[in-house]
Amino acid sequence: MYSYRYPHPAVSTDIVIFTILDDRLQVLLIRRAAAPFRGAWALPGGFVEIDEDLEAGALRELEEETGIRDIYLEQLYTFGQPGRDPRERVITVAYYALVPFGQLGEIKAASDAAATAWHPLARLPKTAFDHDRIIETARRRLVAKLDYSTIALQFLPRRFSLGELQQVHEVITGEPLDKRNFRKRILGAGFLVDTGKVRRGNRCRPARLYRARSPGKLSYLR
Amino acid sequence: MYSYRYPHPAVSTDIVIFTILDDRLQVLLIRRAAAPFRGAWALPGGFVEIDEDLEAGALRELEEETGIRDIYLEQLYTFGQPGRDPRERVITVAYYALVPFGQLGEIKAASDAAATAWHPLARLPKTAFDHDRIIETARRRLVAKLDYSTIALQFLPRRFSLGELQQVHEVITGEPLDKRNFRKRILGAGFLVDTGKVRRGNRCRPARLYRARSPGKLSYLR
DNA sequence: CCAAAAGTGTTCACCGTACACCCATGA
């Protein structure tokens, strides 16, 4: 009854990296340099090594293919339908993460990726494998977590204004929010701290800058 | 760059089956008939066949080992830490499901399971592998979904009384609920339909029986 | 001085919560 008598599937990770750029929710794709789906856009990711933790494998592939490192991944879902990869049976464990806009200079096109680029979710190209389905699953998860978690903060740098945070919420949901209600709700929740600093120089009134109460931690609202 | 030059991990499924029995949340475990962890309690599950969908594999193993069939599984999480199985690298995709109490006569001990038994979550035995962690992850998911989904209905037969539904909620959360508020909230949500039938013979006033508005479907509250 | 984003309170409707008694039945 031991398993290694039977053929094993390949196991890979795929990573959905979201950012907000030009007032749109965007996802990072790489152009595949090799078959199958050569030339098609695909999620960063790759095969897990035999003694490597799943999340570690995802982080490694992400850094190899995009240069992005030191971010917090959350497991999304595992896609294992036979036939989703034409080469062989591949089961992929999908992760997702959110990165701040304005730190895009670092994205590189690496080893086995011909190019990397941000794509607005509203206008995705045809993607390799079932990656469009993975992206849609990640989008739904993101929207669902938006109003019971502090997930939106991950789109912002360490210090940010309330206007920026509101804009993140508006871009993700597509719905405009009332400024006074938003501020009351967010500040009342108590997970933001006024840093005492302001941002000036925007040809308008300076904005107070806030930070998360426990930086780096994912704390929940209630 | 093709993957099959590299060793592949084994992929298995594990299934956390909850029920409510004796006013306690319980989980179905099998006693392992083979090494490793021979004689220890473990979740039903097993290796995925090379051309088999993940959920189909989970359903097959569940039926083989317990006789349970025709239930709705939901994917829980994928556990892949190296070393979690002493034989070789095994990545397991965990599923969970809820079955009605009072249908337990069918549970069998099958092929590679020496015995099957329900265990109250509050008093779990030592489990094989990392199955205690998988069970705890499933329990948290269940509690989290309780009040924004109709998941509790899955513990009940097609027709049920409001008292039974309230009891399900109380057992899962461990908190008592006010009867009038519970009924108001549940009936106001509009996913229950009065069947017109009653259940009598309990030495007390007969209870109206309800059913889900869309039987078999997982509809959400708001 | 003007454009642009920041900042600020009140009112109202609705919802969750607290709370106690009668009803229908089988034994």
Add this chain to the structure above:
DNA sequence: TCATGGGTGTACGGTGAACACTTTTGG
């Protein structure tokens, strides 16, 4: 007749939603 769960309404406080004007700066 009595024990057992079934069934019902109201009052209150808190929370989310609607809504408009002043402030501060850079150009």
